[in-house]
Amino acid sequence: MIDKMLKRTSCRDYKKSELSKEVIQSFKDIVNSSPTSTNCHHFGCVFVTDNKLKKELSEIIYSTEAIDKCSMIAIFYLEKNMFEYLEEKTNSKLDTNNLSFYSTCLFDAAISCTMLNDAAISLGYGTCYQGVVKSFPKEIMKKLNLNNNIPVMGLLIGEPNSINEVKPKLNKVFENEYDFEEVKKRVDEYDEIMKSYYSGKSNKYKFSDFVSSFMKTHNEFLSGDILKEWTDLIKEKFKI
Numbered sequence: 001m002i003d004k005m006l007k008r009t010s011c012r013d014y015k016k017s018e019l020s021k022e023v024i025q026s027f028k029d030i031v032n033s034s035p036t037s038t039n040c041h042h043f044g045c046v047f048v049t050d051n052k053l054k055k056e057l058s059e060i061i062y063s064t065e066a067i068d069k070c071s072m073i074a075i076f077y078l079e080k081n082m083f084e085y086l087e088e089k090t091n092s093k094l095d096t097n098n099l100s101f102y103s104t105c106l107f108d109a110a111i112s113c114t115m116l117n118d119a120a121i122s123l124g125y126g127t128c129y130q131g132v133v134k135s136f137p138k139e140i141m142k143k144l145n146l147n148n149n150i151p152v153m154g155l156l157i158g159e160p161n162s163i164n165e166v167k168p169k170l171n172k173v174f175e176n177e178y179d180f181e182e183v184k185k186r187v188d189e190y191d192e193i194m195k196s197y198y199s200g201k202s203n204k205y206k207f208s209d210f211v212s213s214f215m216k217t218h219n220e221f222l223s224g225d226i227l228k229e230w231t232d233l234i235k236e237k238f239k240i
């Protein structure tokens with residue numbers, strides 16, 4: 001399993017195939033058994049396997065071809081509806097007006113999504129995380145009947161049609177204590193490694209090294225107007 005995880009790459013090229021009922025049930029069991037903070041179950045997940053619905057989602061989310069061709073996309077969301085029901089059931093109020101509550105919901109969803117990813121890899125499937133769902137929250141909420149539940153991440157699963165080369169990764173691990181000078185050294189070394197990696201490769205974002213790709217990714221895809229709708233929903237629903 002460790003070897004499979006080390007060789008894991010994002011798969012965006014899938015064969016058109018369906019998951020068996022047994023595999024889908026196993027994946028459901030994995031998500032439901034993932035650890036949650038104080039057993040509070042702050043998140044939920046919708047498995048989208050219907051081809052028509054996947055096609056409709058592909059027209060909303062711009063990773064279009066991959067979503068259309070994969071066997072399943074799992075959409076993880078923050079479970080706001082259940083919170084409201086619990087308030088009604090107990091005639092009391094939940095304190096969601098803090099960053100700790102919101103981050104706990106998000107972390108629990110991320111842990112479960114990662115466990116689902118690892119389960120899929122163990123069975124030989126390709127996977128691809130879809131943080132891009134945060135860019136289209138209202139359309140996804142409507143399409144999946146999520147009501148007040150806010151989508152936070154997705155995961156594509158399917159039979160790979162092709163497998164990408166493993167991309168070099170930055171060493172982010174320290175033993176016993178953090179060393180910022182070492183961070184700078186590692187970044188400089190990694191920048192050179194990625195220059196070599198991108199050299200001669202075609203990629204739609206025209207990345208040429210780590211530093212410029214980091215700045216471009218954060219400024220264009222992880223901030224500003226592209227996530228405004230999602231951040232406004234988080235502020236509205238969680239009163240942060």
